[in-house]
Each structure stands twice: as structure tokens, then as C-alpha cells.
Amino acid sequence: MGSLALITTLLILSVIGGGSAVEYSVTNTAENTPGGTKFNNVIGAEYSQQTLAAASDFIWGIFQQTNPADRKSFDRVSLFIDVFDEVEFKDAPAYASNNEIHWNGNGNRDEQLLYLNEGIADFVRLKAGYPAPGWEGPGKGDRWDEGYSVTARFLEYCDGLKSGFVAELNKKLRDSYSPNFFQDLLGKSVDTLWAEYKATYAN
Template sequence: MDRSICIFLIPVSLLLACLVHNTHAVDFKVTNTVPNTPGGRMFDQEIGVNFALSIMPDITEFIYKVFEETRSEQRRHVPVVNVYISEFPGYAYKNGDNINISASALDQFYHPRSESKRFFTSLMYHEMTHVFQWHGNFGAPGGLTEGTADYVMVKSGFYDQATYTKPGAGKRWDEGYGVTERFLEYCDSLLNGFTAKLNLKMQYTYSDNYWVELLGKPVDQLWREYKAKYGNQPQEASVDMFQGLKY
């Protein structure tokens, strides 16, 4: 009697463990919808679906780590992340939990071809951050969400350090991309983990007052002090490996 009970309980406990794990798992899918175009062929030959699928779980875990989201309730619930290689003007964009990447842009900008996987990995750190970051129910400034996506990309190390935006560049704190990324780094220097804390505050809404709550100063004042630190020099805005082609 006791033996039969034990035999029954072990599989049930294992089943329950699997169910809990799957509840918080993210499924990843990659589809090349234009395999017969130059960019579609390049993707298959130089990058490939299997490579894309292999890096997506690690990127997801990295995003959780950068955002200090150690508990499931701190994370955006994302059942499936779809990546589509297709044809459209531009480079890449996110809609919902879908990442759309232009095959033509891959073909045009991924040179040398031997660096294609590195370029693609950089892009995926940026775009997947858009999937998992908080944005105050779309109330956060677009430049802030773009800068935060670049922030994770820079943390990953998959970016061109020689051409990337230098500290002190830009005209507005919410200019986006490298300009806002460097400003977030500055704010991190004032409060360890600032960017992660700001991201968590934006689970439901966004307010400029979050900067005051975290750093004790309005964001415009922080921006002025940041610019002053670098001599208020007029500098170019964000520069990236894709010659200014924006996501």
C-alpha cells in the first residue's frame, strides 16, 4: 500500500513541476518569409534560423539580469516571440511580441559577411529588449524606450565601440538610441541600478516624477548636469554600424 502511493506521487510531483516551468517559459520562433530574395538567401547562408533560435533564450535571460527581474511577476508575460525575415522599407521594428527584420537591409548593411552573426546578435539584443521592457502602457517617451534597448545592447558588448555615440552627445535626454543610452549610464553612476529601477517603475504607467523619486532631481536638471560634465560640447547624435538607419 505504501509502496503504491509513493510510485503514484513521484510522477505527479514531476508533472506539476513541469507545468509550473512551462507556465513561465517563452517560446521562440523564427521564419524567413522571403528565402528567394537576395537578403533572404543571405540570412539562410550567413545567419540561419537555427543560429537565431540558439541565441534568443540567452538574450532573454540577459535582459532579465540587466533589468534585475528575479521574480516572474516583475517580468512582462511573453508566451511567444516571433521573428520574421521579410521585405519592407527600413531595418527592423517590433509589433506586439513580433520582431520584423528587413531582408533587404541585411543584404545591404551586413558587410563583411563574416560579421553577419555579430551584427544580427546586436540587433536582436536591441529588438528583444523592446519585447521584454516595461514602457508604462506605451506612455513612456519613445526615445527612452529606444535608449533603454540600446542600453541592454551596450551591456551585452555586441556593438561597435569605435563608432557608437560618445558620452555627452545629443540635444535632448529623450533623443533615443545612443544619446539616451549614454545618459542612462550617467544616471547609473548616480544610483547603482538606476536603469533597472526605472524600468520596473514603468510596469503600469510612466511619469517624469520617477526621476525625482529615484535621483532627487527632475530629469531636465539631470540632463543639464550631464551635459555640463562633458563641457556642453555640440556633438553629433547617435551613430551606429548601419550608418544612421534606424530601427
């Protein structure tokens, strides 16, 4: 498992939240493979647990969840190092289920919400200083809800208009989803905000 995959799994915590006394576990089921051996030798379970805990604190700060009551309650987060066919990863974003980190395809969620969730995860990664090589730069993309780096950059722009915007948006997404959340929080429709964002970075 590469460092990019580990960083991505850490960002899943932005979706699942967390309680106060969380236990972090790491299981390497690929110890007899080159990747599993490299994980043990270069990263290791202890460092991964420390990193998961530090990532939790960082993400709770991003989402302004300083009070444990504001977080989704759970006792354990498990990280699994597994062997997957490369084809499985082609279009497979990471996701969390039962407080375990896994990888999965698009699932059955609303497409716009799916890509907004991916954008929020990449926004956290952006704020942590881990943009991936090849990420779209500010102002790029055709739609605000393309997901991943395009949506992350747009959310960064919106957060610049109102500090804490993404934290407030994340809170709203707990119960439902509507593109009107942008209007509620910033006083403009998401389409207007997207047009202004594009104009800001126009060459």
C-alpha cells in the same frame, strides 16, 4: 537581413519582458532573396533561436527580473525575416506586437515616452557591447529625450549614479510615465541630471 537588424530585434525583448517557458520561433519569408539566403547560410534559424534565448536571459538580468513573476507573461516570441522597401525603414524603429517582432513608425505613443523606450533599448544594446558605428559618444546630444544613443548614454550615466536605476525605471514604466521618475529614483530632476551629465563630459 543584416546582423545589425537581428541585434536590434533581440533588444525588443527589453520592452516585452517574458515568462518562464518561452518558445522562440524563426520564420524566413525571404528565402528566395539574397538577404534571405544569406540569413539561412550565415545565421540560420537554430542559431537565432539560441541567440533569442540568450538575449532573454541577458536582458532579464539587466532589468533585475530574475523571478518569472516579475516579467510580462507570454509563451512565444516570433522573429520574422521579411522583405521591406528600404523607404519603410527610414524612420522605422523595431517594435513588438503580440509577442512578434516587427518594424513600425512612431505610432501614437507620447513622444517623450517613445524616445525613452528607444533609449532603454539602446542602453541594453550598449550594455551588451553592441554600440553601432556612428553612435553619439558620452555627453553628446541636445536633449536627454532625443532617444536612441543619446538617451542610452544618458541612462548609462544615471545608472552609474545608482546601480540598477534603469531596471527600476523600467519597472515604473509598466503602469505610467512621468519625468518625475528621475526625481523619485535619483533625488534630482531630469533637467538637473541632464545638465550635470553635460557638464561631466564638457571639453
